[in-house]
Amino acid sequence: MRLHFLERTIDGLHAGLALALDAENSAAAGGLLQQLDARVKVAGLFSLILAAALATRLWVIAAVFALAVALAALSRVSFRVLATRVWIGALAFTGAIALPAVFLTPGVALYRLPALHWPITAQGLTTAGFLLLRVETAATLALLLVFTTPWMHVLKALRVLRVPVLLVAILGMASRYILLLLETAHEMFESRKSRTVGPLAGAARRHVAVASSGVLLSRSLQLSGDVYLAMQARGFRGDVYLLDDFAMTRFDWLALAAFLALAAAAVWADR
Amino acid sequence: MHIPDGYLSPATCATLFGGAVPFWYVALRRVRKALHTRLVPLVSLFAAFSFVIMMFNLPLPGGTTGHAVGIGLAAVVLGPWAAMLAVSTAIVIQALFFGDGGITAIGANCFNMAIAGALVAYAVYRLLAAGAAIGSARRVVAAGLAGYAAINVSALLAAIEFGIQPLLYRNAAGAPLYCPYSLSVAIPAMMLGHLTVAGFAELTISAGVVGFLQRSDPSLLQSTAGRAAALGETAARALRPLWAGLGALLILTPLGILATGSAWGEWMARDFSDPAARHEIAASSFHRAAPLRAPEGLARWSQIWTAPFAHYAPPYIRSATFGYLLSGMFGAGLIVLACLVVARLFGANRTWRTHSCMPRPHSCRRPASAGPAGVEKSLDTARTSACATSKEPAT
Amino acid sequence: MMLFETTDLTYSYDRVTALDRLNLSIAEGSRVALVGANGSGKSTLLRILDGLNFGQSGTVRFRGEPMTEAHFASDEFAFSFRRQVGLVFQNPDVQLFNPTVFDEVAFGPLQLGWSKSEVRDRVGETLDRFGIAHLKDRVPHRLSGGEKKRVALASVLVTDPAVLLLDEPTAALDPRSQSQVIDLLVEWGGGAKSVITATHNLADLEDIADRCLVLDGGLVVAEAAPAEILRNRELLERSNLIHAHRHHHRSGELHSHPHVHPSE
């Protein structure tokens, strides 16, 4: 059965919220990555993503992927969450994109499809493998970061990648109000749903989406004005200061060294 | 539309990131100047908004659904520079927290959507809406087409970036390392989806919300409306930094090389059905020891860069890949230079400053006689009425 | 010298005139309540007193110094003013713009240039005092209304301003939280501070104020001690602060009397 359009949008909004909240919860669970300084995680996981991106051999990427899975296990990030949030989605999306390459890439034909005579080439399989493995690896590593670190720590830790403090502040504020706007939108759709009997025609559904966006836009701009006043009231003059209560322990340094060594090993093995 | 990790090579990502940096720099300076300290809340809230409407499931004719990115809307309401920052912020948040779009591809996604998209949308809007009254239907149409053009230009850029991957990055056996499709496949495949579904979603949201604002909050449209005169010129100017940047990329990166005539980009569509041709291509492609077979043009370009290195330098410095990297870096450098020059040109131009701004708070109210009061006043009104539309929850 | 003094202060939004040639003076160290119905201009007045909005005509003085936009353009005046005056907004979603509670409370001190260790200590202390230490790492979005309000109060009181402007500090709170917040405020003031509170909650009036200004249609229509205002039924009814409340008695007779909502 086709889902009601309003319901589908509400589901989407819910999923967004749920994802954010899930991340917040699992960041509190004890595990290997949870114990590390956020800066170590940002630098370490990013270097692994980079190593996977640079690799030119499948087994190197596969090794990084295995490492990511091991890290997930050690950090009590459940495979079910990883599968539903990352693996299946990426497999479906990138798989669909990679599939034609199996036939289209010229190379040594390994097999021909019976009726169509399309060749499956070794090169085609390799290239599809590259795409899929790389996508899965990077997405797993990225999700590990979010799932083992509170948002604000991720944001502040971005400073180690030389992200300007102004942008960190903007990212922080945006992520704070995303939740508010998501909920506002959610309420708008819910109340609309409660007043709607039966499915809406296409034009009417578009109208709902457009009107909701319009209201949300007005609300966002109004909020931005009021928030500005509230910032001023507490002494904001355009300069941003952040308080980061990060402290590196010996374990953190060790972990950082391990991350960088593994990333370097991956790059070296790839030569 | 959001390019994930793994589709683009790190070098491409780095180049596009480098191409985006000068735009961010100029945008930050410009918006800071226009909005002073209001920049932080405005960009944050608009980023949050653009993030949320990406979740709206928009029913499209033909039974499909799509979602808008809100680039057109951002450019129409905020002007190109603030829009760039807001959409970039949304992209970063999506990549970091929701796994939508790759982390290494952040620069590429921002370049395609936030930067090129915002500039194109703004130019189209200003061109088509030139001289129209705030409430006129022409503004609705202009906004819709601005969104449509923006998302399609972004898609085209992404397709080009995809298309050059198999040309440049293959393993020893000839299997593409990143996106496997050449330009002749990537461009039609990407554009088909965007000229129809995604483009229509963007069009609907941009046009629809502008129409909505005309009725509920017309003052929000004031800041980018400009005066009737000299609008076409401003719009054309809006695109200038983009053309400069793209020009540099075109000349110096493989796209230009492709134009000089390479065989590799073309094999897919034409020769797929012809086994003889396939065999030939395969033979010519893979029976080579070199890890990367450079097309003629690339070879020529890379020689310019690698030639100065003496023969006792490590071999990779003399390789075609290194030449490509250098030309990529040089291209990025040229973009920076072009942007700085362009920024200088614009710095002298007052119209620009006023166009990229947004509703100002009451605290910035100035006496009516002072300089750009017209615009500021309308912006003031904009905020006031924005506040009037929705009620504070805790009264 | 008066703490705040306005003469013929007028402020209008697009079409609405929120303050209409308003005159008032508030003495140093006093505790004043601004009461008035919805839309009577309380929030507008507080924002003007906090130097966030500026009237279209008339003057506002803070300890004798005119509060104009030009004055606030100077960092020196702005910082010294912000150090002394704090405003708690009516809508906590506007006030809580930081991603976590800890950052929220630390925002003000950091802006005022405190050293980082000092900020850390003071924020920890304040969180404890307000009983919200356990919320430290939470996102403001998921707090309950009462928790939000407390965080908002903490985020302003952490810098210990000498003058406190409060916009409906007990709105949307359950009765217990209301009295907790009132207790906090009473305890905090200790008599030495100036507190200006906007409210339409008459029940707490005598706890939070020594003097009471009634606002109606952008004007001060009455000014007296809270007890006196509360006795002036006719004034309260005219300013929409109370309404006649009808109910049936068991005898069947219909009875009507003015009525105050204690927890609005």
Ligand SMILES: Nc1ncnc2c1ncn2[C@@H]1O[C@H](COP(=O)(O)OP(=O)(O)OP(=O)(O)O)[C@@H](O)[C@H]1O
């Ligand atoms: N941003 C705004 N734009 C337009 N009009 C406004 C705005 N804010 C307030 N007003 C109007 O100004 C008047 C005074 O509003 P104000 O918020 O100061 O009242 P209030 O006494 O705080 O009310 P409440 O008890 O509901 O908080 C009202 O008529 C209101 O409609």
Ligand SMILES: [Mg+2]
């Ligand atoms: Mg109010």
